[in-house]
Amino acid sequence: MTSPLLQIDRLTRRFGGVIAADAITLDIPPGEFHAVIGPNGAGKTTLVGLLAGEVAPQEGAIRFERSDITRLPVYRRSRLGLARSFQISSLFSDFTALENVALATQAHRGHSFRFWRDARREAALHKPAQAALARVGLAARAHVRVDRMSHGERRQLEIAMALATTPRMLLLDEPMAGMGPEESAQMVATLRQLKGTMTILLIEHDMDAVFALADRITVLVYGRVIASGRPAAIKADAAVRQAYLGEKESSGHD
Amino acid sequence: MTASFDPPLEHAPVSRLNGRTAFIVVMLATLALLPVYTTLTGDSFVMTLFTRVLILALGAVSLNLIMGYGGMVSFGHAAYLGIGGYAVGILAKEGIGSGFVQWPVAIAVSALYALVVGVLSLRTRGVYFIMITLAFAQMIYYVAIGLERYGGDDGLTIYQRSGFGGLIDLNNKTVFYYLCFALLMAGIYLVSRLINSRFGLVIRGTRSNERRMRAIGFPTFRYKLVCFVIAGALCGLAGALLANHTSFISPALMHWTRSGDLIVMVVLGGLGSLFGPLIGAVAFLLLEEVLSRVTEYPDLILGPVLLLVAIYLHGGIEGLLQWRRHD
Numbered sequence: 001m002t003s004p005l006l007q008i009d010r011l012t013r014r015f016g017g018v019i020a021a022d023a024i025t026l027d028i029p030p031g032e033f034h035a036v037i038g039p040n041g042a043g044k045t046t047l048v049g050l051l052a053g054e055v056a057p058q059e060g061a062i063r064f065e066r067s068d069i070t071r072l073p074v075y076r077r078s079r080l081g082l083a084r085s086f087q088i089s090s091l092f093s094d095f096t097a098l099e100n101v102a103l104a105t106q107a108h109r110g111h112s113f114r115f116w117r118d119a120r121r122e123a124a125l126h127k128p129a130q131a132a133l134a135r136v137g138l139a140a141r142a143h144v145r146v147d148r149m150s151h152g153e154r155r156q157l158e159i160a161m162a163l164a165t166t167p168r169m170l171l172l173d174e175p176m177a178g179m180g181p182e183e184s185a186q187m188v189a190t191l192r193q194l195k196g197t198m199t200i201l202l203i204e205h206d207m208d209a210v211f212a213l214a215d216r217i218t219v220l221v222y223g224r225v226i227a228s229g230r231p232a233a234i235k236a237d238a239a240v241r242q243a244y245l246g247e248k249e250s251s252g253h254d
Numbered sequence: 255m256t257a258s259f260d261p262p263l264e265h266a267p268v269s270r271l272n273g274r275t276a277f278i279v280v281m282l283a284t285l286a287l288l289p290v291y292t293t294l295t296g297d298s299f300v301m302t303l304f305t306r307v308l309i310l311a312l313g314a315v316s317l318n319l320i321m322g323y324g325g326m327v328s329f330g331h332a333a334y335l336g337i338g339g340y341a342v343g344i345l346a347k348e349g350i351g352s353g354f355v356q357w358p359v360a361i362a363v364s365a366l367y368a369l370v371v372g373v374l375s376l377r378t379r380g381v382y383f384i385m386i387t388l389a390f391a392q393m394i395y396y397v398a399i400g401l402e403r404y405g406g407d408d409g410l411t412i413y414q415r416s417g418f419g420g421l422i423d424l425n426n427k428t429v430f431y432y433l434c435f436a437l438l439m440a441g442i443y444l445v446s447r448l449i450n451s452r453f454g455l456v457i458r459g460t461r462s463n464e465r466r467m468r469a470i471g472f473p474t475f476r477y478k479l480v481c482f483v484i485a486g487a488l489c490g491l492a493g494a495l496l497a498n499h500t501s502f503i504s505p506a507l508m509h510w511t512r513s514g515d516l517i518v519m520v521v522l523g524g525l526g527s528l529f530g531p532l533i534g535a536v537a538f539l540l541l542e543e544v545l546s547r548v549t550e551y552p553d554l555i556l557g558p559v560l561l562l563v564a565i566y567l568h569g570g571i572e573g574l575l576q577w578r579r580h581d
Contacts, residue, residue: 052469078471090469092462103459106452107471113480114452122452165470 003066005030005169005199006051006082011060013046013223020046022223023060030168033195035202035210038220039243044203045087047220048173051201052084053077065168078107083167085158087174087203091146097157098142101129104164132164133157136190152183159190169199176206188212211235219243274575278529281536285435289428301431307539308434309495314519314531315441316488321517322526323449324481325461326376329384330391331516334364334486336398336508338493343503344404346412353416353424357494364490365483367394372482376475391513398505409504416498424498434495438532441488446528448484457481522563524572533571 004027013021020043028034038044049055051062053074061070069077078084092100102125106112109124119125133139136156146154155175162170175191176184188209194200195213204210210217211231218228219240227237234240285304292301313335320326341360350356367390375386404410415424424430448454456477460467467474497503506512515538523534541559545552567574 054465073473074468075471075473078469084469086466086469090463090466092459092466094462095459099455103455103467104470106455107467112452112456112472112477115454116447116451118450119452119455120450161466161470 002029004028005065006201007061007063007066008051009061009063011047011050011057011062013050013055013057015046019043019223021050021057021060024220024223024225026218026225026228028169028199028201030199031196033191033200033202033213033215035204035214035217036220037204037207037210037217041222042220043223044220045173046223048084048087048171048203051082051171075107078165078167081166081168082171083162083165083169084171085162085173085175087177089151089154089158091154091157091161093147094145096143096145097133097138097149097153097160098126098129100146100157101132101160101164102126104161105129105132108165128166129164132160135163135193136160137186152179152186155179155183155187156190159187159194163194167198169201170194172200172202172204174204175202176204176209184209274572277575278533281529281533289431292428298427301427303539303543305427305431305434305499306496307535308431308438309492309499310516310519310539311532311535312434312438312441312492312495313489314516314523314535315438315445316485316492317516318520318523318526318531319445319448319488320482320485321520322524322530323445323454323461324457324478326478326482327384327517328387328482328485329510329513329517330371330387330389331489332508332510332512333367333391333394334489335493335496335512336394336503336505337364337367338490338495339497339503339507340398340401340404340493341490342416342494342497343410343412346414346416347404347410351414351417353418356416357491360494361487361490364493365487368483368486369479371486372479376478376482388510388513391508391510395505395508395510398508405504407505409502409506412497412501412503415501416494430498434499437491437495441491442528442532444488453477453480518560522560522570524570527570527572530570530572537571 006028008024008026011021011024012019024047036044036047046055050057053072057070061068063069064077064080064082069080092103095103099120105125105128106119130139130142133142136159138153138156138160141149141153146157149157159172159175175187179187184206191202191213202210202214214231216229217231217234219226219234221243226243227234227240285308288304289301292298313331316334317328317331320328338360341363342356345356345359371387371390375383378386399407418424422429422433424433449458456467456472460474460478464474493507496507519534519538520531521534522537523532524530541556542552545555549555563570
């Protein structure tokens, strides 16, 4: 049995009286496409914050490749190969798509205390960046400024940014957020290509996407894991149906 | 397209022939030929005024590096003018007249001060950052007032300009003017290299989206700190020049309104543009000079002008020059 790439061990975070993460325990083996779902307020965003290093847990531990990263600052986690995308596109809006991704590449090519040479003429930064853009279908849009790109393109660029850091694991925070059906389908295609090439933890609202892509699914309700398993098992799980899927069916949307 | 507050990430200097390039070329040529005018007419006032413009432009270039490209709005930048100036003045009074000592000391002490202020302020953002930089500058201001030996509140006359052993004679006003001009050009060139280097992209990325910078693996704090120190050193040099220009230093050199003036120059010229600070310094100081001749209350006119620029010209004067390209 291979040891898990990411180990989440009894991770707990309270905000005042609200428990956003309640002793979350989860192992993700290398290469797995794992999805976390849950109704609004389930603590999905908190989980992303905890894993990325923006939110500090009160209890519990996170291990990445068996080393403890619970207290590591955000940039160190990125250096270790844990890359994230943002739910609300978080890009350099006055840069072009290529410049965005090149900056992510640069972050993982040694220190940046290089003061003289023109970084935008460095092929060592541009080639990998261009490759990352190609993986999300944005190769032709490399020189377009981000503030002139469509929502769907920005979502794809989010993924490219994470890919450019050559991660071992992708932490995707609702990549389909705010997308129409066409854009969603495109994103699913992108993620399907990535599946198997690296470990992926997908936090998502879009049920169809989750069930189409995930090897395993974890269901979060009120900060607690209520079920974790293969998609078929999750679909059949009575507690899940009641807490989440059933509720969704009856109300039609979340 | 709405006007963007953020300066576009583009290559500069540009070789394209457009209104903006032409304007800058004409401005630089005029500045370069100014001493000729003075020699021909014997009117030394203009050169004295413009020496001051060049020096403060160097200070504005320094401020633009952190404020325009790095998004760090320092409201205490005049402190470096003061530190640079006092380094020259104090050393001169203590009998050390060599510029080879005075100027490096001015630069080094400014850098050190920037390091201390930076360490304590750069973890904060926005208004807190502004307040901390202001508070430190005020502290230095009152320290200078307390320096009885060096004139306290009244200031200190510098009887001998920095000596460079016969290499350059700063007593010659034309020589000094060209030295300031050369150093300003060197400063602008330095910034142009910096902002396009890996380091510069980290700085600009951090201004644009610091959270994302951390997420992709950059320890942003240390880059901002180094940028802050470089800017401090550069402005310290401007302070050394200013002391030599006026042959006099006083706490007024670093009064907080001076820091405000530097911010105004940068914003007026165009935040985050290479030549913006120079354009801003020329415009601001000329406007101030002209207005103070026609009215007793120049600020009454200067204020509304700045207000209009702030409201309608987000790219400053420099932005206005390239405005036509966008439409």
